Amino acid sequence: MRFPRLPLDDELEIRNLFARYGHLADAGDPGFIDLFTEDATWTRENSPPASMGGSGLPPETIGRAQLGELMTEVMRKKFRQRMHHQFTDFYVEPGASADDALGHARALITDWRDGPGKFSMFGKYTVRFARTSDGWRIRSASVYVLPDGQ
Template identity: 40%
Template sequence: MLGKMLNIEDEREIQFLLAHYVHYLDAADGPRWAALFTQDGRWIRRNAAPVEQGGSGIAAGVRQGRAELAALAEFSVQNFKGLCRHQMTDVVLWQGADAGTAEGKCRMIISDFRHGPGRVAMAGSYDLSFTRTPEGWRIAALSADFLPR
């Protein structure tokens, strides 16, 4: 899993990017959330977390490009009515194949407050790929594996 360590500035910029990922998603800011990805960035859902078990109802599959990603963010916000919080934890980042790429892994937790006190609705893990662009570091691909299955 682990490769060469990133330099501190690249790691800080990617951590900053990931913090914006959860804040923009929870704030219903689909266009800004989608802009965290490369133009052809991919959000891959390897499995679906069933609605009856607290999942979002988003089907497994690939969403690619900023327009599709912004629509995905809008669906998530409508589904959870703005009453969920995404959290990325245990983030590990390392150098990719060259200085313009990076890889990572993290865990994620989604808390749901739609029915009063919060509860964990979903948990899982992300595999992450980043590319350095003229805009700065961007997510090239995020592959999600959700619980419950």
């Protein structure tokens, strides 16, 4: 069975872009926002509240400026750069046009704030990429926490 695929250069650029997502987010690096389009969205589909082990993040963040504020408040201040994403099973497929692509990944998030790392969350990421004048960028990212409790 053959699956639809992107030109190799596009796929490599997208894979590199997405790999940086985890590294920059975990570091609370301000360069995180450069991975996104100006109007990007970041959605937590079913994230439980902090009282039930969730991140306590809002359901949706819209725009690069808000993503930057979220990185400062959450990754630097709340999580103190001690939460880490490990992405796996990433694949990308063509979207509706040559400037659109859709990626899928699984993510294990570990929490190192209280010493040795412990499992914090497992989620399914869906990421829409857009080709811009600066190369591929993330147009939207959503995470669905597994299991969903239903």
